[in-house]
Amino acid sequence: MTERAADPASHLYKRHRFPAEIISHAVWLYFRFPLSLRHVEDMLAVRGIAVSFQTVGEWAGKFGAAYARQLRRMSKGAFADKWHLDEMVVSIKGRKHWLWRAVDANGHVLDALVQSRRDRKAALRLLRKLLKQQGIAPRVMIIGKLRSYGAAKNELMPGVEHRSHKGLNNRAENSHLVVQRRERTMKRFKSSRQCQRFVSIHGPIANLFHYPRNLLTSAQYRKLRTASMETWSRIAMPTAG
Known part of the structure; x- marks a missing residue:
């Protein structure tokens, strides 16, 4: 689940006021944790980013679907039988x-x-x-x-x-x-x-951050988490990695 993915097309972020880092972080928060759109809006506001929950919802649909497609392509053939x-x-x-x-x-x-x-x-x-x-x-x-x-x-x-x-x-x-x-x-x-x-979007993203915590040492967990975040950065930010 952590192999290198092809970068998303740069035009995905064209005509968006906010950069890929902010958009991908908002999408990550929404699908990674049990948060509402308003929760994500407030969490971004704490960091000085003024975005409405409606905009977060639009990002979740558009960019979340694009990220999920890439993750599905990466994971094909990687699941248990x-x-x-x-x-x-x-x-x-x-x-x-x-x-x-x-x-x-x-x-x-x-x-x-x-x-x-x-x-x-x-x-x-x-x-x-x-x-x-x-x-x-x-x-x-x-x-x-x-x-x-x-x-x-x-x-x-x-x-x-x-x-x-x-x-x-x-x-x-x-x-x-x-x-x-x-x-x-x-x-x-x-x-x-x-x-x-x-x-459809939540499944592939949840898979990327799925760790059997009860079977891992703290060091193993941190290593897997770092690898997952690196993969996320590569699929979500064209200039990352």
């Missing part, structure tokens, strides 16, 4: 939606997909998207009790081993906690499009 799949309920304007998520054995987010259905068709859509992005089928799939997963897997990947048992899928269930915290901070998602855009 065991996939954990699960879904959580997301209430949007009083209607129930389902956020389908896939993570690997190390807790890295493979993909997240917002759908209004919780059936075989929805499971197929998620698996097709995963296969297209990852370019290879997993060795093992850990799925919940929802039978739609098994039906979709048997159609697309009949030879892949799958397991379904209470307690096996804690990796995927724990991954939902981050989105649930953000959902509360954002006072619920306003639309399925907004939710999908957020999780």
Whole structure:
């Protein structure tokens, strides 16, 4: 996850009053921590940077998506061959939606997909998207009790081993906690499009800064954190590195 990435095109920052350093820092704050747009506005104001929360939101959408695309390209083929799949309920304007998520054995987010259905068709859509992005089928799939997963897997990947048992899928269930915290901070998602855009950007950025703290010494953690920040600087600032 820390190999050198191609610098983003310089024109990405053209016609923006603030430099790449400030824009990328605001985007990093918003997606790295469970902060609202107004929180980021206040944190920038403390440093003497007067930016409205609306502008921060525009930066998060435009630049966050560009950074996430680069991170996805860098990480292709770098994930573990065991996939954990699960879904959580997301209430949007009083209607129930389902956020389908896939993570690997190390807790890295493979993909997240917002759908209004919780059936075989929805499971197929998620698996097709995963296969297209990852370019290879997993060795093992850990799925919940929802039978739609098994039906979709048997159609697309009949030879892949799958397991379904209470307690096996804690990796995927724990991954939902981050989105649930953000959902509360954002006072619920306003639309399925907004939710999908957020999780699509958040996943690759969260992967870059994902460290198994309980398995690392302090020195190892600091080394990984430094490498992650260097990678972030390279993808977010054309003149860095």
